[in-house]
Amino acid sequence: MTSVRIGVVGLGYVGLPLAVEFGKQRPVLGFDINAARVAELQDGRDSTLEVTPAELTAASLLAYSSDPADLGSCSIFIVTVPTPIDRANRPDLTPLLRASETVGRAMKPGALVIYESTVYPGCTEEVCVPALEKASGLTFNVDFYCGYSPERINPGDKINTLTTIRKITSGSTPAAADAVDALYADIISAGTWKASSLKVAEAAKVIENSQRDLNIAFVNELSVIFQRLGIDTLEVLEAAGSKWNFLPFRPGMVGGHCIGVDPYYLTHKAEEVGYHPQVILAGRRINDNMARYAARNVIRIMLKNGIDVARSTVGVLGVTFKENCPDIRNSKVVDLVRELEHWGVSVVVTDPWADAAEVRNEYGIELGELSASQQVDSLIVAVGHREYRQLDPADLRMLCRGASPVLADIKSLYDRHAAAAAGFSVFRL
Numbered sequence: 001m002t003s004v005r006i007g008v009v010g011l012g013y014v015g016l017p018l019a020v021e022f023g024k025q026r027p028v029l030g031f032d033i034n035a036a037r038v039a040e041l042q043d044g045r046d047s048t049l050e051v052t053p054a055e056l057t058a059a060s061l062l063a064y065s066s067d068p069a070d071l072g073s074c075s076i077f078i079v080t081v082p083t084p085i086d087r088a089n090r091p092d093l094t095p096l097l098r099a100s101e102t103v104g105r106a107m108k109p110g111a112l113v114i115y116e117s118t119v120y121p122g123c124t125e126e127v128c129v130p131a132l133e134k135a136s137g138l139t140f141n142v143d144f145y146c147g148y149s150p151e152r153i154n155p156g157d158k159i160n161t162l163t164t165i166r167k168i169t170s171g172s173t174p175a176a177a178d179a180v181d182a183l184y185a186d187i188i189s190a191g192t193w194k195a196s197s198l199k200v201a202e203a204a205k206v207i208e209n210s211q212r213d214l215n216i217a218f219v220n221e222l223s224v225i226f227q228r229l230g231i232d233t234l235e236v237l238e239a240a241g242s243k244w245n246f247l248p249f250r251p252g253m254v255g256g257h258c259i260g261v262d263p264y265y266l267t268h269k270a271e272e273v274g275y276h277p278q279v280i281l282a283g284r285r286i287n288d289n290m291a292r293y294a295a296r297n298v299i300r301i302m303l304k305n306g307i308d309v310a311r312s313t314v315g316v317l318g319v320t321f322k323e324n325c326p327d328i329r330n331s332k333v334v335d336l337v338r339e340l341e342h343w344g345v346s347v348v349v350t351d352p353w354a355d356a357a358e359v360r361n362e363y364g365i366e367l368g369e370l371s372a373s374q375q376v377d378s379l380i381v382a383v384g385h386r387e388y389r390q391l392d393p394a395d396l397r398m399l400c401r402g403a404s405p406v407l408a409d410i411k412s413l414y415d416r417h418a419a420a421a422a423g424f425s426v427f428r429l
């Protein structure tokens with residue numbers, strides 16, 4: 001079995017670690033339509049920073065290609081392409097369909113196609129399988145089989161990595177389920193959990209992030225309430241956390257490729273079968289609004305402090321969707337920047353982790369620099385990068401001019417009393 005070549009389709013945050021791990025023990029073709037991505041990996045570099053050069057070298061049986069014809073040498077395919085949403089928050093299955101068509105044209109009788117992309121329950125059989133059948137001319141569960149094993153990658157996390165997180169597996173037949181489970185069991189030291197069907201595995205994945213989304217929405221709503229009551233949210237949460245079963249969620253801007261997206265896949269399918277979800281969508285509305293809420297509070301305090309907002313400059317520290325990671329997908333910092341600009345504010349965005357060209361191409365934002373010689377009127381620390389955690393309020397104050405700048409400490413990185421003593425009007429979620 002280990003001589004059978006695996007084709008991993010999509011070499012991003014999910015696909016590359018998977019291809020590398022399999023490539024340590026069996027032949028693997030890592031395929032991506034982005035030729036530049038393939039070239040950098042062939043040079044031993046990973047711009048996502050998920051895999052080190054040493055780990056790339058250790059995957060001695062892994063080859064890379066952007067030529068779909070090379071997939072013809074594979075018998076097992078693992079699809080790890082993005083599943084985003086469109087501007088109306090509806091699932092955009094275009095990457096998934098194109099990947100399925102590419103695999104369908106390459107696969108031969110006996111093929112096993114496993115999907116890791118986050119989808120709604122039923123998507124593999126209702127959307128992907130027909131695309132595979134049409135492109136290949138083969139019959140599902142006769143000539144080829146499918147599996148679903150949802151990704152659980154946490155970008156930037158060097159502790160909870162691919163092999164240390166238990167893996168859900170499933171297959172379109174009992175034999176396929178056994179084959180998928182055995183395949184992953186070879187590389188996942190934490191073990192596997194074999195679900196009873198593709199739909200169960202799909203549903204399990206999509207509710208993982210929906211659950212986190214709702215918990216964060218709850219504390220975000222608390223933050224809005226407590227701000228009006230003049231109570232510091234973090235102090236309340238720390239006090240409540242003294243009870244053993246209080247869940248340690250914190251308010252924040254929910255972006256990224258998972259938590260801010262996956263619930264819409266579930267609500268889409270729910271509405272398709274005639275149910276209008278209320279709790280899930282309420283959580284999404286709260287979380288989607290938090291970036292604008294934070295920006296408006298900064299504007300409110302600036303106006304109160306006598307700062308001429310329309311002629312002001314605000315520095316924003318951080319643009320990635322989470323700390324210590326270059327991933328900018330679905331970053332809610334962008335919503336914050338847009339809201340500030342709507343008020344006429346000039347915004348200087350800086351981030352030591354983000355790729356400037358990627359930020360420019362994706363969002364039209366030019367990354368800049370802040371210094372004592374390039375001061376701003378107020379400051380928003382939006383992402384908890386380690387570089388920002390190493391600063392103190394006095395360091396931040398040197399970046400600001402005027403008598404009463406605002407410090408919006410979105411992630412509550414700093415002691416609010418020390419920040420006030422440094423001369424800031426402090427806002428935090």
